[in-house]
Amino acid sequence: MQSMIELHPKPDALHGLGLPAIPYPVALPAFQAAVANDGELPLADMLHGLQLRAADAAADWQRMEPAMARLAELLAPDDARESVTAAADDWWLEVGPVDLDQGGTLTLQRGHALLAAIAPREDGRLRVAAYRPLDSRTLEILLALAVLPASSPDAADARTCWERAQEAAAGGDPHAPSREGLTWLSQRAPTPRKPACVLAEIRTFHTLHRARSG
Known part of the structure; x- marks a missing residue:
């Protein structure tokens, strides 16, 4: 660093x-x-x-x-779309509204403050809605959960991103990212932040953190 x-x-x-x-x-x-x-x-x-x-x-x-x-x-990019994607070679994340009424939503919290909500896509990848600016620890957890399953059928970990997120919240995976702050939705969420702004945070962290850590 x-x-x-x-x-x-x-x-x-x-x-x-x-x-x-x-x-x-x-x-x-x-x-x-x-x-x-x-x-x-x-x-x-x-x-x-x-x-x-x-x-x-x-x-x-x-x-x-x-x-x-x-x-x-x-x-933020000049992008007014309701949902945008952030991706790298080994991870993929959709940023957009999360339907909190469907149940089964995971959240990232800091104390009583709701930072973000995570829900599954049909393909097992993740969609996230952010409600407050995201710090580096929260971003690290998000990107760790967003790592794509290995393509090889012989790979040790073929779980979907959502399956890993569920296990991390339940405490069933000792190799999962830190579970502190990752929990099931237990409160009403405010209006989510603009996806393009959240995308800018994710890109900034991914690009600069990797460069500064090298």
Whole structure:
């Protein structure tokens, strides 16, 4: 993991972008580039830094949410569709509304705060609706659950994404991602966030986290 340093953008730059005046942790190369570019802010790096910081159990993560939500808006593709897809070579995830009245919906929660709801598609892959900006720990869980089953019939794990998610919530799989916060739906959900904004969060985390961790 690269060294992180706090970026304190100028008030005029923040105001013009609708961003709150808080510290933005970024990787050292991104900080150096921002200083060299004299005002051109590294928006994706700023979002990724907040995703990492917000995941800390001791973090004041709700204070970071307005900045994370606004950065996602600035980075989101111009796409007003009701559902969009995020994918890489080994994982696939649909972002869109989840019908909470059908039952059997899984949620990712932080304390009493509902972060996201997960439901199965007919093919066993996952659809997710997000209700708050997603921190890096939540994104790690989502992407781990979204890993596609191995194509070989001899593979050790041919379960669908939904089957793995169910087992993780039930605590039946010792190799599943951390189950803390993954549970069955037990509350009414607010209006989901715009799928394009959630897509921007997922892409930012996947691209930069892999690069920073290399």
